[in-house]
Amino acid sequence: MRCMRLSISSQGNFVVSAPKWYPIFLINSFLEEKSQWIWEKLKNINFDSILEKNKNNKAEYKRKKELARKTIKERLNFFNQHYGFIFNRVSIKNQKTCWGSCSQKGNLNFNYKIINLSERERDYVIVHELCHLRELNHSKNFWNLVAEKFPDYKEIRKKIKKLEN
Numbered sequence: 070m071r072c073m074r075l076s077i078s079s080q081g082n083f084v085v086s087a088p089k090w091y092p093i094f095l096i097n098s099f100l101e102e103k104s105q106w107i108w109e110k111l112k113n114i115n116f117d118s119i120l121e122k123n124k125n126n127k128a129e130y131k132r133k134k135e136l137a138r139k140t141i142k143e144r145l146n147f148f149n150q151h152y153g154f155i156f157n158r159v160s161i162k163n164q165k166t167c168w169g170s171c172s173q174k175g176n177l178n179f180n181y182k183i184i185n186l187s188e189r190e191r192d193y194v195i196v197h198e199l200c201h202l203r204e205l206n207h208s209k210n211f212w213n214l215v216a217e218k219f220p221d222y223k224e225i226r227k228k229i230k231k232l233e234n
């Protein structure tokens with residue numbers, strides 16, 4: 070029975086998968102067994118092209134993040150003409166788990182990927198976090214605030230729920 074698996078990512082990283090309980094000496098001997106295969110793979114990896122790709126990805130990320138920052142600030146100010154809440158810092162992040170969040174200190178965080186949503190969905194996320202400045206919960210009062218600008222928030226929410234916070 071073989072519980073381990075060795076794979077190589079497009080980034081040139083080797084990954085050994087094994088059950089949590091697997092003894093480390095068995096993992097080591099498995100890697101030794103595979104050393105020829107590892108050398109073969111290493112020879113064929115084009116590290117220059119990986120570096121180049123990473124550089125391009127980084128530049129692309131930076132560009133998107135700046136675009137997100139500009140758009141989000143604009144939209145925040147636009148909607149806050151209606152709400153008139155006070156917020157502290159606005160951060161644009163690469164969050165894996167949510168579209169946005171609001172801290173007790175009144176800091177707003179947004180996932181830069183919200184610029185990939187439709188305009189209405191993006192604006193909803195912005196208004197959602199904006200309303201947390203007044204109600205740091207998902208109470209009836211909170212949803213009433215959101216509904217002032219997004220009476221159809223339930224439908225939008227359903228669509229983007231996966232990452233919402």
Ligand SMILES: [Zn+2]
Nearest residue numbers: 197201207234
């Ligand atoms: Zn929320």
